[in-house]
Amino acid sequence: MTFDLAIVGAGPAGMAAATLAAEFGLDVIVIDEQDAPGGQIYRAVERVAPGSLFGASYLAGQSLASAFRASGARYRPRSTVWHIDPGGAVSFLADGRSETVEARRILLATGALERPVPIPGWTMPGVMTAGAAQILLKTADLLPVGRAVLAGQGPLLYLVAAQLCRAGAPPAAILETAPPANYRAAARQLGAAWAGRDAVAKGLGWLRELRRAGVPIRRGVRSLRAVGRERVEGVAWEGGELAADLLLLHDGVIPNTQITRALGLAHDWHAAQCCWRPSVDQWGNTTLATVAVAGDGGGIAGAEAAVLSGRLAALTAATMRGKIDAAERDRCAAPLHAALAHERAGRPFLDALCRPAPEMLAPPDAVTVCRCEEVTAGAVRRAARLGAQGPNQAKAFTRCGMGPCQGRLCGPLVASLIAEVHGVPVSDIEPYRPRAPYKPITLGALAGFAPHPDPLPAGGEREEPARSVGG
Amino acid sequence: MFRRRPEPGAATVAVVVEGRDVRVPDGASAAAAVLLAGLAAIRDTPVGGAPRAPYCLMGVCFDCLAEIDGIPNRQSCMVTVAPGMRIARQRGRRAVDAE
Amino acid sequence: MKLFDAIVVGGGLVGAAIGYGLGRAGMQTALVDEGDIAFRASRGNFGLVWVQSKGLGAPHYQRWTRRSADEWPLLAAELFDRTGVAVGHERPGGLHLCLGEAEFAERSARMERMRVESGNFGFKYRMLGHDEVAAMLPGIGPAVTGASFTPYDGHANSLALLHALHRGFVAGGGSYLPNRRVTDAAAATGNFRIGAGGEAIAAPVVVLAAGLGNAELAPVFGLSAPVVPQRGQILVTERAARVMAMPTTTVRQTLEGGIMIGDSQEDVGFDTGQRPDVMAAMARRAVLSFSWLAELQVVRAWAALRVMPPDGVPIYDQSERFPGAFTANCHSGVTLAGAHANVFAAMVAAGALDPMMAPFSARRFDVPAAA
Numbered sequence: 001m002t003f004d005l006a007i008v009g010a011g012p013a014g015m016a017a018a019t020l021a022a023e024f025g026l027d028v029i030v031i032d033e034q035d036a037p038g039g040q041i042y043r044a045v046e047r048v049a050p051g052s053l054f055g056a057s058y059l060a061g062q063s064l065a066s067a068f069r070a071s072g073a074r075y076r077p078r079s080t081v082w083h084i085d086p087g088g089a090v091s092f093l094a095d096g097r098s099e100t101v102e103a104r105r106i107l108l109a110t111g112a113l114e115r116p117v118p119i120p121g122w123t124m125p126g127v128m129t130a131g132a133a134q135i136l137l138k139t140a141d142l143l144p145v146g147r148a149v150l151a152g153q154g155p156l157l158y159l160v161a162a163q164l165c166r167a168g169a170p171p172a173a174i175l176e177t178a179p180p181a182n183y184r185a186a187a188r189q190l191g192a193a194w195a196g197r198d199a200v201a202k203g204l205g206w207l208r209e210l211r212r213a214g215v216p217i218r219r220g221v222r223s224l225r226a227v228g229r230e231r232v233e234g235v236a237w238e239g240g241e242l243a244a245d246l247l248l249l250h251d252g253v254i255p256n257t258q259i260t261r262a263l264g265l266a267h268d269w270h271a272a273q274c275c276w277r278p279s280v281d282q283w284g285n286t287t288l289a290t291v292a293v294a295g296d297g298g299g300i301a302g303a304e305a306a307v308l309s310g311r312l313a314a315l316t317a318a319t320m321r322g323k324i325d326a327a328e329r330d331r332c333a334a335p336l337h338a339a340l341a342h343e344r345a346g347r348p349f350l351d352a353l354c355r356p357a358p359e360m361l362a363p364p365d366a367v368t369v370c371r372c373e374e375v376t377a378g379a380v381r382r383a384a385r386l387g388a389q390g391p392n393q394a395k396a397f398t399r400c401g402m403g404p405c406q407g408r409l410c411g412p413l414v415a416s417l418i419a420e421v422h423g424v425p426v427s428d429i430e431p432y433r434p435r436a437p438y439k440p441i442t443l444g445a446l447a448g449f450a451p452h453p454d455p456l457p458a459g460g461e462r463e464e465p466a467r468s469v470g471g
Numbered sequence: 472m473f474r475r476r477p478e479p480g481a482a483t484v485a486v487v488v489e490g491r492d493v494r495v496p497d498g499a500s501a502a503a504a505v506l507l508a509g510l511a512a513i514r515d516t517p518v519g520g521a522p523r524a525p526y527c528l529m530g531v532c533f534d535c536l537a538e539i540d541g542i543p544n545r546q547s548c549m550v551t552v553a554p555g556m557r558i559a560r561q562r563g564r565r566a567v568d569a570e
Numbered sequence: 571m572k573l574f575d576a577i578v579v580g581g582g583l584v585g586a587a588i589g590y591g592l593g594r595a596g597m598q599t600a601l602v603d604e605g606d607i608a609f610r611a612s613r614g615n616f617g618l619v620w621v622q623s624k625g626l627g628a629p630h631y632q633r634w635t636r637r638s639a640d641e642w643p644l645l646a647a648e649l650f651d652r653t654g655v656a657v658g659h660e661r662p663g664g665l666h667l668c669l670g671e672a673e674f675a676e677r678s679a680r681m682e683r684m685r686v687e688s689g690n691f692g693f694k695y696r697m698l699g700h701d702e703v704a705a706m707l708p709g710i711g712p713a714v715t716g717a718s719f720t721p722y723d724g725h726a727n728s729l730a731l732l733h734a735l736h737r738g739f740v741a742g743g744g745s746y747l748p749n750r751r752v753t754d755a756a757a758a759t760g761n762f763r764i765g766a767g768g769e770a771i772a773a774p775v776v777v778l779a780a781g782l783g784n785a786e787l788a789p790v791f792g793l794s795a796p797v798v799p800q801r802g803q804i805l806v807t808e809r810a811a812r813v814m815a816m817p818t819t820t821v822r823q824t825l826e827g828g829i830m831i832g833d834s835q836e837d838v839g840f841d842t843g844q845r846p847d848v849m850a851a852m853a854r855r856a857v858l859s860f861s862w863l864a865e866l867q868v869v870r871a872w873a874a875l876r877v878m879p880p881d882g883v884p885i886y887d888q889s890e891r892f893p894g895a896f897t898a899n900c901h902s903g904v905t906l907a908g909a910h911a912n913v914f915a916a917m918v919a920a921g922a923l924d925p926m927m928a929p930f931s932a933r934r935f936d937v938p939a940a941a
Binding site: 517518542544564565566567568569 | 708709808809810811813826827860862865866867
């Protein structure tokens with residue numbers, strides 16, 4: 001059968017889109033690599049008992065998830081998408097086997113990832129992201145042992161710190177890396193701060209919790225580095241140091257553009273957020289007619305905005321299938337557009353406040369930037385000086401981006417370093433062009449992919465095509 | 472590196488991490504089991520032999536690669552624990568059983 | 571306007587090798603290259619330094635390939651000395667696996683033809699049965715009937731080669747001019763002007779090595795390079811312990827440990843998209859060849875466009891209308907790097923191609939095929 005809508009990702013955008021689309025009578029399938037719905041922001045939301053650890057905004061994910069479960073949309077968890085044919089097919093790996101579903105429309109709701117935080121020593125055991133600590137708390141009820149230090153900036157840093165306090169494991173300290181210039185820039189966005197006052201109030205609430213718990217917060221920290229031999233033993237910065245058993249880093253989140261880049265969709269550079277995002281219209285439509293994007297994957301705006309953009313994408317799909325006409329679509333969409341505008345209105349304040357420090361975008365030479373292939377910033381700069389114009393050429397010279405993560409983590413860093421060497425804005429540098437398989441797939445599973453007749457001539461002689469000169 | 476929150480009556484699963492029995496909360500990932508077991512590292516990189524431990528826990532970084540039930544290089548943060556699961560450190564390049 | 575002794579158009583494996591050779595011959599050379607996003611056949615290369623069955627029906631190509639393979643170790647050693655980049659060249663010999671009796675018979679006939687056509691030059695090969703192959707390559711699948719073997723074959727890291735050639739070129743005083751697509755060109759005997767990236771440069775010698783771009787550029791210089799794209803897809807697995815002592819035509823293991831699989835030939839124009847069914851067919855053949863491959867994970871894959879002359883044989887030419895203009899076109903930039911750097915470049919530096927290169931001229935396409 002051909003689905004009306006195939007959705008990649010069961011986070012807030014994917015769940016909301018599936019639920020609404022199913023309500024309109026569309027045949028929907030949702031494919032997600034986790035074993036339960038929720039994405040990252042609502043990770044394990046179905047299993048977590050209400051309590052004092054997680055606030056109301058997290059628990060709101062439970063009603064999203066239960067509506068999704070009851071919607072009638074087909075749901076394939078533990079399924080990893082490895083190829084999408086924009087003509088209308090999604091191939092994914094499930095249970096060691098590759099399956100393909102056909103769909104008239106494809107919605108990518110793959111969310112965001114945490115920006116890499118390339119401080120010296122960041123690859124040592126004992127250094128993780130703040131989000132990782134939150135995932136461990138939500139999915140496995142785990143807390144740090146010993147002294148945990150949080151470092152970086154951004155709302156998640158403070159949220160995780162507050163949650164750790166509530167769970168009885170307050171961090172030893174918070175080291176904030178926001179440069180003073182961020183505060184000045186944020187002060188010029190007071191209108192946005194007012195528009196986003198709910199989010200600001202939440203943040204202030206976390207700060208109050210941390211103060212009450214006696215967690216020291218240091219601001220304006222520079223030259224942050226993790227210290228230790230085989231694992232992290234401490235953290236140091238310009239003018240200070242602390243012993244640490246665990247270092248949790250966070251420097252904001254950026255859209256996950258792995259699939260949108262692989263599909264060759266147009267992207268634009270979001271200067272305020274310092275990241276690329278797929279070019280979409282107000283409905284989430286991309287430069288490919290059959291593919292749409294919803295949620296943080298289309299631009300960072302948070303969980304509530306993700307739900308709204310998911311619903312807008314569902315309305316578009318329903319209109320295209322003739323379930324509703326354009327007038328009905330616009331009627332349903334009006335409050336969604338308005339709410340989305342409201343959600344986005346506060347972003348400029350947050351974006352200014354949490355802009356990454358320059359040293360986080362272009363680290364010193366000795367720092368590893370490609371974790372998979374262990375390529376340093378210095379090697380990338382050398383490749384750029386040799387003439388590499390972008391990450392794809394730098395990849396050819398240094399192997400950066402050739403590891404299993406396919407440049408998900410090092411992409412932004414490699415681009416910034418090349419931009420720095422060539423003296424151009426980073427938006428001038430085209431990032432990696434990822435290809436299928438979007439995630440690893442065994443040769444065995446790949447071999448079982450197609451029941452069609454073998455498209456290869458037997459023997460596949462590479463250097464001698466069938467034509468050959470006579471005599 | 473990590474410990475369990477005291478939660479009376481919470482369901483747990485028994486797995487084996489580098490030969491040691493570990494009880495892990497039901498629904499946790501194999502990466503979480505490794506962190507709970509207190510392993511110094513989950514893998515040694517194939518390039519330089521550097522020790523690594525899970526970093527992002529959400530399937531992006533691929534630093535949590537471990538040998539799970541005999542299969543090498545699995546993203547342990549994407550694998551939910553099951554009773555008796557054997558989790559071992561991924562030491563460099565994977566082995567190949569070429570007969 | 572900047573003046574050089576020579577301009578090489580195209581910074582891929584062919585252009586970089588020729589540029590490197592020209593620099594070594596004392597010529598102040600400019601290497602003009604496009605930007606980060608370009609077709610770049612060199613980035614899609616499989617990495618074989620392959621002799622076996624190159625030049626069936628074209629003994630000059632067979633000899634040229636052998637010669638290049640023999641030059642290869644010298645080039646590799648020299649590049650390492652000059653740049654510190656190891657290109658990972660190994661020459662253990664190579665196998666072409668045959669699945670089924672029909673393939674084996676066809677291959678056997680082909681190898682014998684190669685030997686006959688080689689004349690006095692000679693061509694050593696052996697047809698091996700399943701057990702002999704199994705002794706050379708562990709884990710051969712039961713579907714492998716046998717293979718052809720020659721001692722001339724080997725492999726290298728094609729990206730490391732590109733890196734080394736670029737480093738060597740620059741270290742030798744060459745000027746690398748990237749992000750410059752040729753927008754206009756003017757040709758006169760011993761006086762060529764190239765406009766690229768808003769600048770103009772000139773030289774008495776120009777070598778067109780722009781891959782697929784040569785087709786359009788060549789006529790300006792009184793040359794012809796009727797090359798067309800032929801897509802090939804490649805799969806690379808996770809790094810594994812070293813198990814393959816020898817490369818095969820379609821499966822080889824790199825020094826880093828990943829297994830590379832590549833054997834598709836698709837006529838799809840300028841489309842670098844991947845096709846999962848082709849990837850699956852490649853995977854199937856690979857798993858049939860080596861059963862243990864089934865468990866390995868593919869971590870990377872891509873499609874690249876080979877630069878394919880109409881008969882698969884390289885086109886090397888010098889312009890009769892505008893002496894001083896040359897062109898080099900082939901789909902085996904790695905295999906022929908030895909010949910390009912050490913032989914072809916020397917000919918260009920000397921001012922004319924050796925008469926033995928005449929059969930490679932594009933004029934062969936003007937001659938009606940013998941009945």
